[in-house]
Amino acid sequence: MDVMGLHTVNLISGDFSLGVSGIWVDKGELAFPVKGVTIAGNLLDFFSRVNEVGNDLTFFGSTGGVTMKVEDVMIGGE
Numbered sequence: 001m002d003v004m005g006l007h008t009v010n011l012i013s014g015d016f017s018l019g020v021s022g023i024w025v026d027k028g029e030l031a032f033p034v035k036g037v038t039i040a041g042n043l044l045d046f047f048s049r050v051n052e053v054g055n056d057l058t059f060f061g062s063t064g065g066v067t068m069k070v071e072d073v074m075i076g077g078e
Helices: 043-048
Strands: 002-004 015-026 029-042 050-053 058-060 063-065 068-070 074-076
Touching: 015 043, 029 043, 043 050
Parallel strands: none
Antiparallel strands: 002 015, 015 029, 029 074, 050 068, 058 063
């Protein structure tokens, strides 16, 4: 999954609206690719909704990240 605009998170309120692309997961199965999708919410609330964390640490330069499952994320797109 690619996230575009992470630097636009409001540092005071934690609110964000980010463009994403990746693979839609339906009932635990990879379903279809998506792009031009937006996720929105509050960063603290977002992280409180993480209910699974993968063991697939990947580095992008000096920054690393893992796959996470997050419930009840507001999404929009075509």
